[in-house]
Each structure stands twice: as C-alpha cells, then as structure tokens.
Amino acid sequence: MSGKPVSLKILAAHLGLTVPTVSRALNNYADISPATRERVKRAADELGYSPNQNARRLSIGSSETIGYLMPRFSSSIAQPFVAQLLQGLGEALSKRNWDLLVIHADSSKDELTQIERTARSGRVGGLVISRPIKNDPRIRLMQDLKCPFVVHGRTASCDDYAWYDVDGEDAFVTAVNHLVALGHSRVAFVGAPLQYQFAQDRLNGYQRALQDNGLSLDQDLIQIAEFSDDGGEIATNMLLDLPNPPTAMVCLSDTMALGALAAIRARGFVPGVDISVIGYDGLKFGEHANPPLTTMAQPQAHAGRRLGDMLLSIIDGDDPSKHQELQRAHLLRRKTDGPLHVAKVLNHVSEREKIQ
Amino acid sequence: MSGKPVSLKILAAHLGLTVPTVSRALNNYADISPATRERVKRAADELGYSPNQNARRLSIGSSETIGYLMPRFSSSIAQPFVAQLLQGLGEALSKRNWDLLVIHADSSKDELTQIERTARSGRVGGLVISRPIKNDPRIRLMQDLKCPFVVHGRTASCDDYAWYDVDGEDAFVTAVNHLVALGHSRVAFVGAPLQYQFAQDRLNGYQRALQDNGLSLDQDLIQIAEFSDDGGEIATNMLLDLPNPPTAMVCLSDTMALGALAAIRARGFVPGVDISVIGYDGLKFGEHANPPLTTMAQPQAHAGRRLGDMLLSIIDGDDPSKHQELQRAHLLRRKTDGPLHVAKVLNHVSEREKIQ
C-alpha cells in the first residue's frame, strides 16, 4: 500500500492539475471550485498524502512546534511529574496540530547553548522551562532572544514573564499552622539546597508561619540536605540527634518525607504519634507509605494543559505578563500528623544523656 | 544582541560571499580555502548564526528526528518510567544532534492515524513504541509504512522487528521459585487484563514455574484486575476471601503490589510474615512501602539509551531483527517475602467458617 512518500507533485500529476492548485484546494482556498476541491481531497487520502512538514513549515515560516526543556535529575525518584506534564502539553497542542519537542541537555552550561541554538534554528516557536533556580539564566536568555516561553514555577522577580506555579510559601504556612494547631511548637524544616526557587519559597513559608504563631526561629531546626529520600533521612537524623529535637517537621517534598519516615521509624518512633511529618506534592505513592503520608497536595493535573495554552497564546502575540497562574496546595491528611506527644521523644533524649 | 534570526543570506552578504560558499565553508567542504573557512566560521558565531532546521532538513531529505509515542495512561501512578526513558533517548540522540518528538494521541484509533500522518509527513525518521498489546496494530502499520521503529517490550511473534525487553516470564519463574523455596505451595498471581503482552508473559512465567515445581494450577489463584494499586487491592481481597487462601502472591507490578499490601494489612495480617508478596519493577518507592516491598527489579536505566541507539542503527540501514535485546530482572529482597507461616491465615479462615 505504500512505498515512497507521496508529494504534492505526484498528487498533482495524478490529478492533471498543477501543484499550487492542489495545495490551495487542500487548504480550502476560495478560488478553487468546490468540484475540484472535493476531487483533490478524495485523491489525497486515497493516495495517503500528508504534507511534508519540513517543507510546509519552512514555507509558512512557523515551526508549529514547542519545546520542553527536560529537567536533568540526579535522583531517579524525582520525576513522577514529567509524564503528566507532557501529557497535558500534548493535549493543549493537539488542538492545533502543533508538535512537542523534548530538549535534552547533558550539562548545565550545555543547556544554555542548547537553548540558544534551538531558538535560533527555528525548530520551536516557544519553550517550556521547568524548575527555575534563583536568577535563572535561562529566563534571561529567552528574554534576550525574544523567544516566547513559559515557566513551570517562578523566580523572585517574575513580573515580566509567564508562569504557572503552586504557592509553596502558602502551602508551608498552612502545614505549619496545622501542626501548631495540633499543639506542636518545635516544628522543623527539612529542605534541599536553596538554589531552586521553590526550595526558598517553601522555607519562607515555614519561617513566616513560625513568626505568625509567635514561635522563635531555631536555626537548628532547619536542615538542608540533598533533594532525595536519602537526603530526607540524613536531615531527619540530624534533627533527632538534637539536644532538644522537634516534635513535628515539614518536608520539602514527599520524597524527602519518605526518608524522614524511615529515619523516625529506625529509632523506634511512630510517625504521626511521636513525631508528626507533613510532606509536599501529594504523590499517590504516599498512600502506601508507612504510615500513609500526610502531605500538601498540589493540583498537578492541569499544569501541562495550562502551560501549553499559555504558551500558544503568547506565541499568538499575547503579553506574557498576562499569563501568570498561581494555584494553591491543600492539606491532605493521612496518618503522619497528630497531636503533640512529647513523652517518648523526650524520654529518649534523657536516656541518651544518661548514657553519655 | 539579537533581533530577527540571521540567515545564510545575510551572513553571506556580511562576508561578501555567496550563500553556497558560506554553506560549504560551515560544512567543511574541501573546496573552500582554510582561510575563508575560518573567516566564515568566526563570523557565524559572532552573528549567532544557526541554520534553519526546517530548511536544512528539507534540503538534505532527513528529519533528523525520532518520535516517541506517549503511552496513554488511565491511572496517574503508572508512569515513573517515561521520564527515564526520554532521558535515555535524549542521550542517544544528542550524539548526532537529532531531535526527539513526543507524539500524543487522545484515543486508540486516533493513535493509528496519528502514526500514519507522522510517518508520512516526514517529521520523523523513526518511532519508539511502548507497551505493545497482543497483535499490536501499530507494529503492523509501521511495517506497512516501511518506517523504522523499535519497540519497548515485545509481542508473541517478535522475530522481524527490533525490540528491547525485560524477560517477564523468566522473572516470574524466579519469583515463584523463590517463594516455593521458602515453603509456599499456594502462590497466587495478581495480574491485569491480558491484552498487554507483558501481562501475558508474566502470567506464563507464573504458570510455568508452578508446573516446574509440580504444583497444581488453581484458577482461583489467578486474579485479574485493573492495572493500578486499587486493582491490586481488589484482587487481593478476592484472594483472601477464598476458602483456601494463598500464603504467597506475585504481582504484575510494584504498583499493584502496593495495593496488595494494603489489603493484607487491612485484615490484620503482616505482609512477609503471614503472606508473602513479590512485586515487579523495582521502583524506588517500594523501599518505603509498609513493609518494604520485595520485587523483581528490572534494569530500567539503559532502556532509553539502548532503544535510541538501536533505532539510529536501523535508520542507518541495519536489519531490525539484528537488534533484539532481552534483559533479565533480578530478585530484590526487601521485607515482604518470608517462609511459610500458615497459622494465622488458616485460623482466620476457620474463624470465618464458624461465624457463617
């Protein structure tokens, strides 16, 4: 049924028409008679014609493609979102038959040259950037290049570009407030390096909530570690070794929180009873944690779709600053948050003192 | 530093040369003097020239792009692999500066027309197909279209195309053998609908292992449910309601196994003590399950890389049937497998009998 691709030329020859005529017929130009238009279209899908997109896009001067900058991840546990985001982007693009290009960079410096080449080569009409760091050079580069883009997440100064984000600061205020309402006053923060803006945002929320509740800021209760379950475990061990350990903790992500649970259980404590833990993300896997993880769940489902729609609008000429969407996370109570029970943790500390 | 994209034409004008000369200089043709070649290259990256890929690819007759058919997923928990696979594909492609296109289809019928259009439009030089079903129509279509492709997974008759797969049958033989060695004789299978070839493969392994060990095939011990954690939970409940429940079970995936653990715990049993459970995939999250999930871990890391390399070779003219790679999964013991302890489960059954 098929050998080599059928071009407009052989379709035209088959019909006894010229190439431009066939082209206009397929594109519903008004100066083609309805009769030949139908004849052309019928022949087109009988022969299985599909326009060469490289040629077409060169001609119309649009790539009809957007690019997604794949985040490079160290830990293999950290990317449950990628597939969902791509799915959403695909949905947004499919309405116009645009394509989705995944852009991969090996190193961080490589990423910038990669972006520049991609933008300048006309392969994409716009880009989706994920997980910005503070003063993200990619954002400035895109602005210099005057290439449309949207950011999944945002930076401190985010007035002049388009973004979709979940309010991490607000989420951590909510989480800490919840723990305080349960009676906790020594609430710790388990975080990752602050180069990522979202890490800073969530820490800000933690600190603001402590102040709002009239609690003092104890630097010992802020533990920064690698952004992974192992990092969460290490940070939690540091906290539990403190002379005056926390009775509750908020974790930068569910993944880190899983590590925290492991550390807590390893010492014979029961998460949610002896020490409360709240994660962030709302991963489904949290349901199956030990015990099921309480978390600030973010509405991930629509991110890709919204980002795709935004980017298309901007490519159409919309002002990027008109497309900024801030979602809120909500508390999803499972089993790792509970009222203050100081007894066991403090006993443990005094035992330790005795031994030393 | 930039306004509108700089083309070969304006680069040539800037240099006082013609367009073809500049093109050949940049592409290291021998008939360009070293002097002008250097001059051209310097000017090129001073002006930030990057060739228009639509034009270039039209001209050279190659899209320099491969496509990845995004699997459509029902449950949002099932996609930890996508990002890793894309990463690997990206690595394989970056060596040649090829691009990676993600192809999204809304429905199943839509997928076939999508594939056909994509192949015929010259957007991709080849395709990566994931998770084939039995007699997958996509595979036949690709063969009819004579478009290079590789399959992540494989079907029953997989002699004449390229694929990368992990031996699910072998894995389940290993898992069942392990459980039998621990003393179990009533081993159940928790699976998903058999339209997916991998679901059938793993069931085959389960059945073969039972025969190898001289155990009878009890159809009641085979429970097929939706491919999700909820499905695993439902299936497990069916098994536990049996008059003669299993003392061990193998699950199609870690995700389903997590559901199984939930069902087991809900009845007051301890997974790994009262009932053994072995999953499949080796997800990192399994470490944090309750208790940590024993699983058949598959070497996922290289799949994308290998598939990308295969596809490029085939596009270069290699015989697809020369590229077939079967990996093995290995048993990763955590805490849900243990020696036979019939007492509690059987007591539970007799209690139930008494009540009725």
Add this chain to the structure above:
DNA sequence: TAGCTAACCGAAAGCGGTTTCGTAGAGCAA
C-alpha cells in the same frame, strides 16, 4: 457581437538551506 466581470486555474517567486556543475584565476611546466 462587443465588452465586462467573475470564476477558476497556471505561472512564477519565495522560504533557507544543500549540492552539482561550471569557470575565473593562480600556479606551474615547457
């Protein structure tokens, strides 16, 4: 029947590259 308009299609140019072919000029030998 001349003249005008509208409908319909062909001719030509262009998108931005690549590649083949041709040729002016440099260099060299006789």
Add this chain to the structure above:
DNA sequence: TTGCTCTACGAAACCGCTTTCGGTTAGCTA
C-alpha cells in the same frame, strides 16, 4: 608566452510546499 592543472569560489538547480500575481474561459449585460 602558451597550455595545462588545480584551487576556490559563483551560478544554478533543487528539496516540497505556500502565496502572489496573471491570464484564460465562461457567463452576463448592453
């Protein structure tokens, strides 16, 4: 100086499609 070979570049054609511009024919009016 003639004649030859290379060297190094320009001219032209092409990839497959879109779009502008002209021109032929039919159909209508006067």
